[in-house]
Amino acid sequence: MRKIIQIVSIPVFILLFFSCSKAEEPALTPLGAKEISGETLWNRITADSDYTQYSYWPGHEGLQPGQSPHGLYHRIFVNRALMEALPVNGNTAPDGTIVVKENYTSSKELASITVMAKADGYDKENNDWFWAKYAPNGDIQAQGSPKGCILCHEGMKNNDYIIVRPLDEPVK
Numbered sequence: 001m002r003k004i005i006q007i008v009s010i011p012v013f014i015l016l017f018f019s020c021s022k023a024e025e026p027a028l029t030p031l032g033a034k035e036i037s038g039e040t041l042w043n044r045i046t047a048d049s050d051y052t053q054y055s056y057w058p059g060h061e062g063l064q065p066g067q068s069p070h071g072l073y074h075r076i077f078v079n080r081a082l083m084e085a086l087p088v089n090g091n092t093a094p095d096g097t098i099v100v101k102e103n104y105t106s107s108k109e110l111a112s113i114t115v116m117a118k119a120d121g122y123d124k125e126n127n128d129w130f131w132a133k134y135a136p137n138g139d140i141q142a143q144g145s146p147k148g149c150i151l152c153h154e155g156m157k158n159n160d161y162i163i164v165r166p167l168d169e170p171v172k
Contacts, residue, residue: 025049025080030096033121036130038143041117044098046138051100055083057164058171063108069148071103071111076164081118088167092127093160095120110136114149116161126150127160 045051054077066074081096097118133142153161
């Protein structure tokens with residue numbers, strides 16, 4: 001009887017171990033300038049892949065203190081395209097990069113989701129970034145090249161509009 005329990009327990013343990021592990025982000029073709037929109041980007045980060053399965057921004061894991069306009073707290077996720085490129089010589093994120101920021105209130109409730117997506121040929125003047133802001137349910141609140149996003153991030157134009165961390169900084 002003990003032998004039967006051991007034989008049955010091992011496959012059950014293996015099944016439980018792998019079912020609890022983090023799902024791997026699928027390799028997807030980057031969204032291009034002609035196809036990117038608020039709707040296609042939302043589908044990319046929720047249906048084609050689950051952005052919560054992306055890596056946290058290196059050195060910025062979990063819920064972190066934030067600032068206006070994103071909220072008092074945030075979580076930042078980056079997709080495979082950027083993670084595999086880090087550190088980036090020349091401080092330019094690769095085509096297909098997606099950065100997702102969950103923005104939280106002072107009571108740590110999700111208020112909005114803001115996204116930067118690199119789409120080749122979308123907006124050369126602003127390094128081809130497509131910007132979007134969504135309500136937690138996915139309703140589009142802003143999309144394209146919002147002046148507010150660009151004005152705030154352009155101070156880091158030499159780091160491809162990325163504020164949180166230098167792109168050429170080694171990942172620890």
